[in-house]
Amino acid sequence: MLERRGRKFGSGKDADLIGVDALSFLASNPELLKRFLDVTGMEADQLRQAAAKEHFFVAILDFILAHEPTVLDFAAAAGLDPAEIGMARERLAAPRS
Template identity: 50%
Template sequence: MQKSQANQDHAEALAVQALAFVASDPELLPRFLAITGIEAQHVRLAAQEPGFLAGVLQFILAHEPTLLRFSQEAGIAPGEVGIAARALPLGNDDHERSA
């Protein structure tokens, strides 16, 4: 496996973990759904779309307390979330302007 593919696979796994984190939080989930415009029953389908997983990570990155909580729960440094977002399709640095 190439390094870039391994990085993307790791980033996807982290984004799936982030999605589970958001989905399990009664305050974050409604905010995530409102921001994305996705209905709860369509999240699994949307997760297959390019850019969705990067969007989940960008959502986490946009709110520092959420980023710190997720990072602690995942056992990673907060900076790894941004690295993972950029490794995914349609991932970029737009989250930095929304903070």
């Protein structure tokens, strides 16, 4: 069962780790990575610098969530329930206290 209040989801992963997994997923798929770079206007050499910023992982999850087949592929690759991806995105976008 997915836990909405705790840090970890049913997979045992927290939102930060899901964001990192999403970046790895994009990096391992040249076609998706190119599409992400085209949509964001970023260059590949900017990824490492952008990954240091919290909002970057929200953008990656937004990109994945915008296309259901990509959501399902990422969920399968990362061992996640697809709902965990949206919940992770919401947690990463929420102000941190």
